[in-house]
Amino acid sequence: MSDILSQSVDRLSRVSGVLGAMVVEADAGVPVVAEMTAGVDSGPVAALASSLFRRTANAATTAGFGAVRTMQLEADHGHVIVAGAGELLVVVVAERNAQLGLVRLEASRAAEALA
Amino acid sequence: MKVPPPSDLQRWSEEVARDPKSPAFLPLARAYRKQGRRDAALRLCLRGLQHHPTHVEAHGLLALLYFESGQRARAYDEWSIVLRLDPENFEAIRGMGFYHLEQNDDAAARTHLERAAAMKPNDVTVREALKILDERKAETSAPLAPDNLAAWDDYIGTAVPAAPAARPPNTPPPSALRAVPTRPAPRPGVADPRRVFDDFIRAGQILGGLILDQQGLVLAGSLAGVAGTTAETVGAILNGAIEEAARTASLLSLGHWCGILLDADSVQLHLSPLDDGNILLIAARRDAPAGWVLRSAQQAGVAARQFLEAYA
Numbered sequence: 001m002s003d004i005l006s007q008s009v010d011r012l013s014r015v016s017g018v019l020g021a022m023v024v025e026a027d028a029g030v031p032v033v034a035e036m037t038a039g040v041d042s043g044p045v046a047a048l049a050s051s052l053f054r055r056t057a058n059a060a061t062t063a064g065f066g067a068v069r070t071m072q073l074e075a076d077h078g079h080v081i082v083a084g085a086g087e088l089l090v091v092v093v094a095e096r097n098a099q100l101g102l103v104r105l106e107a108s109r110a111a112e113a114l115a
Numbered sequence: 116m117k118v119p120p121p122s123d124l125q126r127w128s129e130e131v132a133r134d135p136k137s138p139a140f141l142p143l144a145r146a147y148r149k150q151g152r153r154d155a156a157l158r159l160c161l162r163g164l165q166h167h168p169t170h171v172e173a174h175g176l177l178a179l180l181y182f183e184s185g186q187r188a189r190a191y192d193e194w195s196i197v198l199r200l201d202p203e204n205f206e207a208i209r210g211m212g213f214y215h216l217e218q219n220d221d222a223a224a225r226t227h228l229e230r231a232a233a234m235k236p237n238d239v240t241v242r243e244a245l246k247i248l249d250e251r252k253a254e255t256s257a258p259l260a261p262d263n264l265a266a267w268d269d270y271i272g273t274a275v276p277a278a279p280a281a282r283p284p285n286t287p288p289p290s291a292l293r294a295v296p297t298r299p300a301p302r303p304g305v306a307d308p309r310r311v312f313d314d315f316i317r318a319g320q321i322l323g324g325l326i327l328d329q330q331g332l333v334l335a336g337s338l339a340g341v342a343g344t345t346a347e348t349v350g351a352i353l354n355g356a357i358e359e360a361a362r363t364a365s366l367l368s369l370g371h372w373c374g375i376l377l378d379a380d381s382v383q384l385h386l387s388p389l390d391d392g393n394i395l396l397i398a399a400r401r402d403a404p405a406g407w408v409l410r411s412a413q414q415a416g417v418a419a420r421q422f423l424e425a426y427a
Binding site: 044045048049051052055056057059060061062063064065066067068069070071072073074075076077078079080093100101104 | 405
C-alpha cells in the first residue's frame with residue numbers, strides 16, 4: 001500500500017507547476033505521504049485542505065448534490081486540488097499557471113487507485 | 116458574404132447530428148450567421164465549445180454573435196478568452212478596441228487599436244477608430260452630434276447579412292465607427308430577479324445560478340434546473356464554506372480566494388466572490404468539462420455584477 005501511495009504522490013509532484021502533493025488521512029487531516037517543494041510545510045496544507053474539503057463536501061451532500069469527488073480552490077497565487085479517496089484524500093498545491101487539466105486528471109487517477 | 120451551398124449545410128448538419136463533437140459545428144454556425152440565424156449559430160457555438168473549449172475561432176465567432184445581439188459584456192469576455200488562447204489574434208484585439216471605444220474608455224481603446232494598427236496598418240476601420248480617438252482628445256469637451264450617434268450595433272450587425280459589397284466582411288462602416296453611442300452596455304433583464312441567469316440556462320451553459328448575500332440569503336437567480344433542492348437551502352448551506360475557503364487561501368499564502376469548483380455526484384458547483392461580500396454560485400452538468408464550467412462562471416459573474424450594480 002505504501003508503494004501505491006508513494007507512486008501516486010511522486011507522479012503528481014512531477015506535473016508542471018505542482019508545488020507539492022500528498023496523501024492525507026481524511027478525518028485527522030494529517031499527511032500520510034508528502035512530497036513538497038522547499039518552503040511549503042505539509043502539515044498546515046493537509047489540515048486546512050482536508051478541513052475545507054470536509055466542509056464543502058458535507059454542505060454539498062446536505063444540499064442534495066451527492067458526494068463530492070474533487071474540490072478545487074482557486075486563489076490569486078495558486079490552487080489547491082483535493083480528490084476524495086475513501087478514508088484518504090489526495091491533496092495537490094499548484095501554481096497559478098500550472099497545467100490544471102493534468103493536475104486534476106492525475107489527482108483523480110491517484111484517488112481512484114487509493115480508494 | 117457568400118452563403119455556402121445547401122449541400123455543404125446539409126453535410127455539416129448531418130455531421131454534427133451524428134457526432135456532437137464534430138468540428139463541423141463551426142462552418143455550420145458561420146453559415147447560420149450568414150443566413151441571419153444568429154440564435155441557431157449561438158447555440159451551435161456554445162455546444163461546440165463544450166467539446167472544444169479552446170477552439171479560438173469558435174470563441175471568436177461567439178464573440179461576434181454576442182456583439183451582434185447587443186451582449187457587449189459577453190462579447191468582450193469571449194474576445195478576452197480568444198486573446199488568452201491566441202495573444203496575437205487581430206480580430207479580438209480590434210474587437211476589444213471597439214468595445215472600449217464604445218465605453219468611452221479611450222486609453223484602453225487606444226492601446227488595443229494601436230496594437231491592431233501595428234498588425235494591419237491598412238485596416239480602414241482601425242484607422243478610422245484611431246482618428247476618432249484623436250478627435251476626442253482634441254475636443255474633449257465637445258459633445259457628439261446627435262446625427263453621429265447611430266447605433267453601434269451597425270458595426271457588425273449590418274455586416275450580417277446586408278453589408279455593402281465594397282466593405283470587407285465584419286468590418287464596421289466608417290460612419291458607424293465615428294458614431295459612438297454613449298449608452299451603457301445592456302443589463303440583464305431582471306424584472307424578476309430569479310431570471311438573471313436565464314440566458315445562460317436557455318443556452319444550456321449552466322443548470323442554474325444564484326447570487327447570495329453575506330448571510331447566505333438568495334438575492335437573485337434560480338436553481339430550477341437542478342433536481343432535489345431549493346435555492347434557499349443551497350444558499351444557506353454552502354455559504355458556510357466560504358469563510359473557510361478564504362481562510363485556507365490566506366493561511367497557505369495563496370492570496371485571496373477566487374473560486375471553488377466542486378465536482379459532486381449529480382452536478383458541478385462553482386462558488387466565487389462578488390463585490391461587497393456577495394457570492395455567485397453556479398450549477399453545471401456533471402459531465403461538463405471543468406474549463407467550460409470555469410468559463411461559464413466567469414461569464415455569469417459579469418451578469419451578476421451588472422445586476423448588483425443596477426439593482427442591489
